[in-house]
Amino acid sequence: MSSENPETRTRILDAALALLGSGRGSAARMADIARQAGISRQAVYLHFSTRAELLIAATLYLDEVKGIDDRLAASRAAETGAERLDALIDAWGNYIPEIYGIARALLAMKDTDEAAAAAWDGRMQAVREGCAACIDMLAIDGVLSPDLPPQRATDLLWTMLSVRNWEQLTVDCRWPQRTYIETTKRLARDTFVVTGTAA
Amino acid sequence: MSSENPETRTRILDAALALLGSGRGSAARMADIARQAGISRQAVYLHFSTRAELLIAATLYLDEVKGIDDRLAASRAAETGAERLDALIDAWGNYIPEIYGIARALLAMKDTDEAAAAAWDGRMQAVREGCAACIDMLAIDGVLSPDLPPQRATDLLWTMLSVRNWEQLTVDCRWPQRTYIETTKRLARDTFVVTGTAA
DNA sequence: CCGTCACTTGACACCGTGTCAATTGACAGG
DNA sequence: CCTGTCAATTGACACGGTGTCAAGTGACGG
Numbered sequence: 001m002s003s004e005n006p007e008t009r010t011r012i013l014d015a016a017l018a019l020l021g022s023g024r025g026s027a028a029r030m031a032d033i034a035r036q037a038g039i040s041r042q043a044v045y046l047h048f049s050t051r052a053e054l055l056i057a058a059t060l061y062l063d064e065v066k067g068i069d070d071r072l073a074a075s076r077a078a079e080t081g082a083e084r085l086d087a088l089i090d091a092w093g094n095y096i097p098e099i100y101g102i103a104r105a106l107l108a109m110k111d112t113d114e115a116a117a118a119a120w121d122g123r124m125q126a127v128r129e130g131c132a133a134c135i136d137m138l139a140i141d142g143v144l145s146p147d148l149p150p151q152r153a154t155d156l157l158w159t160m161l162s163v164r165n166w167e168q169l170t171v172d173c174r175w176p177q178r179t180y181i182e183t184t185k186r187l188a189r190d191t192f193v194v195t196g197t198a199a
Numbered sequence: 200m201s202s203e204n205p206e207t208r209t210r211i212l213d214a215a216l217a218l219l220g221s222g223r224g225s226a227a228r229m230a231d232i233a234r235q236a237g238i239s240r241q242a243v244y245l246h247f248s249t250r251a252e253l254l255i256a257a258t259l260y261l262d263e264v265k266g267i268d269d270r271l272a273a274s275r276a277a278e279t280g281a282e283r284l285d286a287l288i289d290a291w292g293n294y295i296p297e298i299y300g301i302a303r304a305l306l307a308m309k310d311t312d313e314a315a316a317a318a319w320d321g322r323m324q325a326v327r328e329g330c331a332a333c334i335d336m337l338a339i340d341g342v343l344s345p346d347l348p349p350q351r352a353t354d355l356l357w358t359m360l361s362v363r364n365w366e367q368l369t370v371d372c373r374w375p376q377r378t379y380i381e382t383t384k385r386l387a388r389d390t391f392v393v394t395g396t397a398a
Numbered sequence: 399c400c401g402t403c404a405c406t407t408g409a410c411a412c413c414g415t416g417t418c419a420a421t422t423g424a425c426a427g428g
Numbered sequence: 429c430c431t432g433t434c435a436a437t438t439g440a441c442a443c444g445g446t447g448t449c450a451a452g453t454g455a456c457g458g
Binding site for chain 2: 407
């Protein structure tokens with residue numbers, strides 16, 4: 001299970017990501033991935049005992065390749081809560097299109113596959129923590145909208161930033177990515193940040 | 200295809216809705232539905248040539264039973280845009296939990312089945328029209344937030360009201376239905392309605 | 399008494415996932 | 429040079445779910 005040629009393993013992962021990324025995700029059956037990797041279908045099972053396992057490995061691999069951790073780190077460096085909110089939306093919102101293909105595949109398995117569900121939920125939990133950190137920072141800054149308890153605010157922000165919402169706005173409604181980012185920022189700011197009680 | 204006993208047909212639809220509604224939607228294979236209806240699996244195919252066709256018929260049937268049209272009509276009667284927005288969120292937001300089971304099933308087929316995708320998109324298009332009507336009314340009232348073009352506002356409201364968002368907030372985040380409704384109303388009002396330019 | 403018609407029973411094809419067993423071919427070491 | 433090992437190949441198969449087909453049953457009406 002773990003002694004196989006690691007080069008072949010990454011070829012499989014690259015193949016899966018290529019198929020899931022470029023257009024039709026429906027063409028990502030085990031046989032398709034194998035063909036794309038220039039390998040027999042059974043060889044794939046030598047490396048990943050299950051389709052779910054393969055897809056999960058592919059998302060981890062993609063995270064590594066795209067360096068999402070570094071990107072999110074930038075948002076953690078923000079000085080104020082409001083800046084951090086913007087940085088989070090930039091980082092995550094621009095990451096979504098890059099993972100969209102595999103996210104769809106994983107999401108589709110969620111109903112039927114235990115492991116896939118756990119993997120997806122885990123990833124989303126990480127995003128949620130980013131949201132919670134923003135909300136906390138806004139609260140500390142004293143600018144969090146007073147009629148939203150922090151927990152609720154976190155839930156709401158997390159929901160705003162869901163892959164499904166990105167999908168609906170950019171794919172279904174044809175919003176350019178830039179519009180999605182800017183509008184989401186505005187919406188989040190207006191919703192969570194109480195601006196100048198000044199007078 | 201259309202000369203069969205209509206009573207059996209509705210028994211099938213009731214069976215499907217029962218299975219999809221009560222808990223595990225995974226238990227809604229053709230054989231399960233047939234068993235639930237007290238009928239042979241093949242008899243189901245006598246009435247619905249395809250699983251997708253059955254599910255689509257079930258949603259139409261459910262709409263009829265639940266009288267969604269009447270409920271939405273109420274929202275159309277509102278005098279102001281803001282009232283209409285509230286009424287729409289009440290009507291649709293409280294309808295979602297009733298259709299959630301079948302919505303999940305239909306959504307799951309969307310990727311693989313042409314007809315299911317079309318049916319779902321059609322239904323969502325109807326919701327979108329409700330959203331558009333609200334936004335138009337707000338614009339006519341002169342209270343639509345000026346930095347949101349009506350088209351964008353419609354897209355955004357429509358996205359806010361998506362089944363997926365309801366799912367994430369109530370199922371994943373455990374919000375009570377009431378909280379979902381109230382929070383969504385507040386969010387929509389704050390986002391779209393410019394309140395008193397008065398001074 | 400005979401048709402018709404809704405439904406039943408049981409077999410089967412197709413597809414995608416996952417398993418198994420036998421084989422190939424390369425490379426490494428005694 | 430022969431032998432083991434090991435990744436990968438080939439081809440067969442089981443399983444579950446959808447959809448098809450053909451023959452049979454039983455009730456009801458003319």
